[in-house]
Amino acid sequence: MHQNKNKYTNHIPVLLNEVISVLDPKSGNTYLDLTAGYGGHCDAVLSFTTNPGGMVLVDRDNQAIRFLQNKYGKSKVLIVHNDFLTASKDLLKSNYRFDLILADLGVSSLHFNEASRGFSLLRDGPLDMRMNQDQDLTAEKVINTYSREELVCILKEYGEEPRARLIADIIVNNRPFNSTLQLSNLIAGRFKNSRIHPATKTFQAIRIEVNNELNLLSDSLDLWLKLLSVGGRIAIISFHSLEDRIVKNFFKDHSSSKYEAELNLINKHPITAGPQEIVNNPRARSAKLRAAVKIKI
Numbered sequence: 001m002h003q004n005k006n007k008y009t010n011h012i013p014v015l016l017n018e019v020i021s022v023l024d025p026k027s028g029n030t031y032l033d034l035t036a037g038y039g040g041h042c043d044a045v046l047s048f049t050t051n052p053g054g055m056v057l058v059d060r061d062n063q064a065i066r067f068l069q070n071k072y073g074k075s076k077v078l079i080v081h082n083d084f085l086t087a088s089k090d091l092l093k094s095n096y097r098f099d100l101i102l103a104d105l106g107v108s109s110l111h112f113n114e115a116s117r118g119f120s121l122l123r124d125g126p127l128d129m130r131m132n133q134d135q136d137l138t139a140e141k142v143i144n145t146y147s148r149e150e151l152v153c154i155l156k157e158y159g160e161e162p163r164a165r166l167i168a169d170i171i172v173n174n175r176p177f178n179s180t181l182q183l184s185n186l187i188a189g190r191f192k193n194s195r196i197h198p199a200t201k202t203f204q205a206i207r208i209e210v211n212n213e214l215n216l217l218s219d220s221l222d223l224w225l226k227l228l229s230v231g232g233r234i235a236i237i238s239f240h241s242l243e244d245r246i247v248k249n250f251f252k253d254h255s256s257s258k259y260e261a262e263l264n265l266i267n268k269h270p271i272t273a274g275p276q277e278i279v280n281n282p283r284a285r286s287a288k289l290r291a292a293v294k295i296k297i
């Protein structure tokens with residue numbers, strides 16, 4: 001059905017047909033996209049709901065927001081530049097409710113492809129990694145100012161990096177760092193023969209710390225449940241096991257007690273990309289989609 005590569009950003013929405021299948025959008029439905037990015041999923045959903053006045057698009061990235069404003073600014077779509085936790089609190093305060101909610105977590109292809117954003121360990125750029133360029137904390141601050149113990153902690157917790165202590169020592173003994181390649185090449189030089197690039201887990205850990213990714217997700221899930229109408233559907237796509245664990249446990253907790261359950265799981269096991277999608281869009285390899293219907297308040 002849909003493939004939908006964005007010609008300006010090269011961002012291909014992951015699991016697009018599967019998202020449409022689990023959300024099952026109908027004409028007139030209201031829709032909240034918590035990570036609207038470059039509009040791939042919301043475009044497809046809107047083609048079914050045909051209800052721009054009932055669509056709210058959230059993203060914390062300035063570039064994504066500019067893109068969404070150019071695309072939908074003249075329609076009745078509400079575009080919110082904020083992190084999804086703050087946006088969800090504001091929407092609840094204003095008594096919004098939605099038939100369909102989607103969170104496609106993590107970073108967009110543009111984040112990795114644009115060296116100047118500092119997300120890529122293969123392209124030289126500043127140590128930035130901020131999704132919202134208005135915030136103060138950057139990767140550079142984390143790498144150049146965190147204590148060895150703090151670095152060990154985030155490398156272990158957010159990178160699941162078994163060599164956390166060694167890598168923290170390498171960082172502390174060689175700072176200051178100014179660029180992504182300076183850091184990734186140094187780590188790669190110390191750990192050869194890795195299946196993946198030896199700095200992959202370090203970059204993941206720093207990115208999660210800079211963007212406070214896991215805390216924002218954990219703190220938002222209850223609010224998303226409140227924002228969903230009874231009979232409404234929520235779908236969440238995660239890209240690594242730490243995120244997926246949080247989503248899985250939340251869905252399990254809210255669907256397991258027989259009479260009290262607020263959610264019915266649409267898929268017992270997460271939906272993952274098929275081989276053809278992975279060939280077309282390697283980013284889809286680690287995507288996991290979980291979805292549920294709200295059955296009571």
Ligand SMILES: C[S@@+](CC[C@H](N)C(=O)[O-])C[C@H]1O[C@@H](n2cnc3c(N)ncnc32)[C@H](O)[C@@H]1O
Binds near residue numbers: 064
């Ligand atoms: C994987 S992309 C989404 C792509 C989108 N579904 C599409 O089809 O174009 C993730 C987007 O979520 C945004 N994002 C990540 N975490 C966020 C958060 N906590 N609050 C708001 N936006 C967030 C990122 O800036 C990025 O644009």
